Amino acid sequence: FGVDSVVSLNDFERYAKDLLPAVAWYYYSTGADGEHSLFDNADAYNRVHFRPRVMRDVTRVDMSTKILGVESALPMYVSPTARNGLGQPLGEVAVTRGAGAAGILQVLSHYASRSLEDVMKETKEGQKVGWQIYTSTDREKSAKQIREAYELGAQSIWVTVDTAILGKRERERRATAEREPAAHDKPLTPPLPKNSAAHDAGLTWKDIKWIKSLAPGLPVVVKGVGAWEDVVLAQQHGADAVVLSNHGGRQLDYANPPLKTLHDLNIHSPSSIHQPNFQIFVDGGIRHGTDILKALCLGADAVGLGRPFIYAATGWGSDGVQKAVMILKEEMEIGMILLGVNKLEELGPQYLDTSKL
């Protein structure tokens, strides 16, 4: 198939399922336990409806914004996902090229198949890359990794905090237990470390200061917040942004869908939402431009997508990644015009009915 035959992000998923070696498909697509959070992440968007306004001049739609102080063509970025090389030989570099062409930020995973150095070499002028870390109990090792990312030119440090231990991912476990992997299933990167010291379960809020000290001037993003109270704590401890996320349903099953966490924040601490030097991102289950508009109406500054970019890169490399962004862009534009707004700042809760959320 040519990439032009792809009409929606869900098409990429269907094609990728056929194309990927089984072990890779199960690794990418699995959620934890009964996969309730995986399902509910997307379903939460289905439970929110629009209240479109008509008879307004909607001839000047503009979707550009700033993410962590840097211009972005759209209010979205590539979430960090491990091991993109399982189905795409170029791995994360394919994403770098696509994200560069589309003008959006890529956040590289700690467990990427390609090094930050490789990725930085592929960036266009002005293109930004964030780097995500899982802090280890070996603090010196983590400090060294953050300093390296800083020196290599990472634009921001994303510390993932919902992975003190890996979730129990049933489909992935079954897939690897039930069959001997065929030769082509062999991962390009070593398996994720089983050693629990690779993820520090002792990490606390005071460590934000430590992380910030290792990358002077770079924004630090706390990724994996699932309750509104932790947004307030992140602000109090000097983080520059949070990602409301349950890790794409791969960690604590039944963790709130991120859209619900954002809704809770609106109810319990509305003043946390539009702080001048603090941004709120949301990821998990975002598959259409309308999902993005809903998150923005509730006060998100931008959204991240994980699996769709892996699937897009599987079949079509950087062209697929760029196409995925263009699909979302078209959907957002149609959505904004039909909703009656020209600018992202105009979006607000008045455009939503959240009574079924």
Ligand code: FNR
């Ligand atoms: C992830 N995610 C993730 N997050 C992170 O901080 N570091 C990582 O290495 C990974 N690895 C990873 C691998 C795979 C295969 C998936 C699907 C996800 C979580 C990711 O950043 C993001 O939170 C979710 O992917 C968002 O959900 P969607 O967009 O995949 O529904």
